[in-house]
Amino acid sequence: MALVTGASRGIGEACALELALRGARVAVCARKAEPLRQAAARIATASGAEVEAVPAHAGRLADLERLVEAVMERWGRIDVLVNNAGTNPHFGPTLDISPEAWDKTFEVNLRGPLLLTSLVYRAWMADHGGAVVNVSSIAGVNPALGLGAYGVSKAALNMLTRQLARELGGSGVRVNAVTPGIVETEFARPLWEEGPLGDRNRRRNPMQRFAQPEEVARVVGFLASDEASYVSGAVLQVSGGE
Ligand SMILES: NC(=O)c1ccc[n+]([C@@H]2O[C@H](COP(=O)([O-])OP(=O)(O)OC[C@H]3O[C@@H](n4cnc5c(N)ncnc54)[C@H](OP(=O)(O)O)[C@@H]3O)[C@@H](O)[C@H]2O)c1
DSSP: OEEEESOSSHHHHHHHHHHHHTTOOEEEEOSOHHHHHHHHHHHHHHHOOOEEEOOOOTTOHHHHHHHHHHHHHHHSOOOEEEEOOOOOOOOBOGGGOOHHHHHHHHIIIIIHHHHHHHHHIIIIIHHHOEEEEEEOOGGGTSOOTTBHHHHHHHHHHHHHHHHHHHHHGGGTEEEEEEEEOOBSSSTTHHHHSSSHHHHHHHHHSTTSSOBOHHHHHHHHHHHHSGGGTTOOSOEEEESTTO
């Protein structure tokens, strides 16, 4: 049974579908209920898997507690957790960010994955093992102009991944991360759509193109699976070589 946050579109939906196609029952979360319900229906139709939609804000403890309770009540286990929900409320020089935008960035990108992993660990994985995959970013590895606070939060998520792999390995819990480059989703549209910035970003990539969500999801599916049974603490670049 797999739980994926931020899964009503983009990389999260692709991850949920990939896990469903690999045979998992899946719970998906996002803030807006109706698009989430539609995504759950798409995933169920495409995979034949059981899919449950649980609206929740991935940075808020009360929502995350409700989410884990709902999943445990329905399925009684959580073998795979994909912390995918992320946000970037500020695009520009790092020193210009407002305290509110800084806090929101870290609430969703770092504190959320920490809180949810803790809840899932206590509810199931501590006694039964499991796999956690964090969707980070290449901006957490290489500094990118305009994405400073976001990059710092993702760099911290990379370290959280390695730290938790160190601490939870003895319970049979593997913790890994992927760091995508630019993926053609709504979130990153200004970075990849046609125009001077998109053209520059495309040329800068060693593969001269952007990623599709499925190309990230397949790596997440691998890291979540038994094929990766001795992979933990990995921060795997899925960035076309950037
Ligand atoms: N696209 C890229 O180029 C790229 C590159 C590197 C890393 N990433 C990372 O990949 C992850 C997914 O991004 P994406 O490109 O797939 O974005 P996307 O297409 O905009 O999808 C974001 C998903 O997350 C949900 N979401 C946003 N904030 C949330 C919150 N606070 N709580 C719960 N759900 C939330 C959205 O639904 P609601 O709005 O209804 O909540 C939606 O389902 C993020 O962590 C992002 O940092 C993306």
